[in-house]
Amino acid sequence: EVQLVESGGGLVQPGGSLRLSCAASGFTFSGFAMNWIRQAPGKGLEWVSSISGSAAYTYYADLVKGRFTISRDNSRNTVYLQMNSLRPEDTAVYYCARGLEEAATNPQGSWGQGTLVTVSS
Amino acid sequence: SYVVTQPPSVSVAPGQTARITCGANKIGSRSVHWYHQKPGQAPVLVVYDDRARPSGIPERFSGSNSGNTATLIITRVEAGDEADYYCQVWDTTGDQYVFGTGTKVTVL
Numbered sequence: 001e002v003q004l005v006e007s008g009g010g011l012v013q014p015g016g017s018l019r020l021s022c023a024a025s026g027f028t029f030s031g032f033a034m035n036w037i038r039q040a041p042g043k044g045l046e047w048v049s050s051i052s053g054s055a056a057y058t059y060y061a062d063l064v065k066g067r068f069t070i071s072r073d074n075s076r077n078t079v080y081l082q083m084n085s086l087r088p089e090d091t092a093v094y095y096c097a098r099g100l101e102e103a104a105t106n107p108q109g110s111w112g113q114g115t116l117v118t119v120s121s
Numbered sequence: 122s123y124v125v126t127q128p129p130s131v132s133v134a135p136g137q138t139a140r141i142t143c144g145a146n147k148i149g150s151r152s153v154h155w156y157h158q159k160p161g162q163a164p165v166l167v168v169y170d171d172r173a174r175p176s177g178i179p180e181r182f183s184g185s186n187s188g189n190t191a192t193l194i195i196t197r198v199e200a201g202d203e204a205d206y207y208c209q210v211w212d213t214t215g216d217q218y219v220f221g222t223g224t225k226v227t228v229l
Contacts, residue, residue: 037164045223046220095163100166105218109175112163114163
């Protein structure tokens with residue numbers, strides 16, 4: 001069974017940094033793309049970033065480009081999202097999601113339960 | 122940026138067919154994926170690549186995509202289908218995914 005467990009969320013001040021982690025199990029981690037998608041309170045889904053299984057390809061939403069960095073450690077079955085220069089509008093539940101295949105452009109077939117990031121002074 | 126729009130809400134009686142649209146410029150030339158999300162839960166992929174279903178998704182869920190509109194079709198609607206539904210498209214110009222604005226499906 002595919003399991004994705006996010007961690008690292010919390011309260012951070014504007015301009016601060018946070019690193020999210022997503023521990024995966026139940027599948028061959030390096031064979032699948034991984035994604036981060038967020039959802040602000042009461043709002044819709046917003047795709048944030050994706051990384052291919054080999055980590056050769058990464059993609060970012062315009063709103064986070066230059067501030068967020070996605071990475072993965074295939075030996076630890078973990079994907080990360082380093083978030084810098086955080087803004088109040090980055091406040092959201094951040095979901096980790098696995099792609100259907102290795103390519104980073106694949107849709108997200110399995111999701112974690114999310115971790116809440118709150119950016120506020 | 123690529124803009125994808127959905128109707129805010131759709132209401133349907135049990136046993137009837139729900140059609141949820143997703144509009145964007147020449148969306149018919151792209152692959153569209155659909156997710157549903159129930160309150161307090163993570164989203165679930167229900168249709169991908171316009172009309173394919175992941176394992177475990179009932180045959181009642183299907184899709185179509187042509188011109189400027191993609192459609193998620195739910196036949197024989199059940200109370201358990203009540204959820205928010207989102208379409209998703211890969212924007213090849215910006216190299217990023219775009220979600221639609223979301224549609225709340227209410228089962229009467």
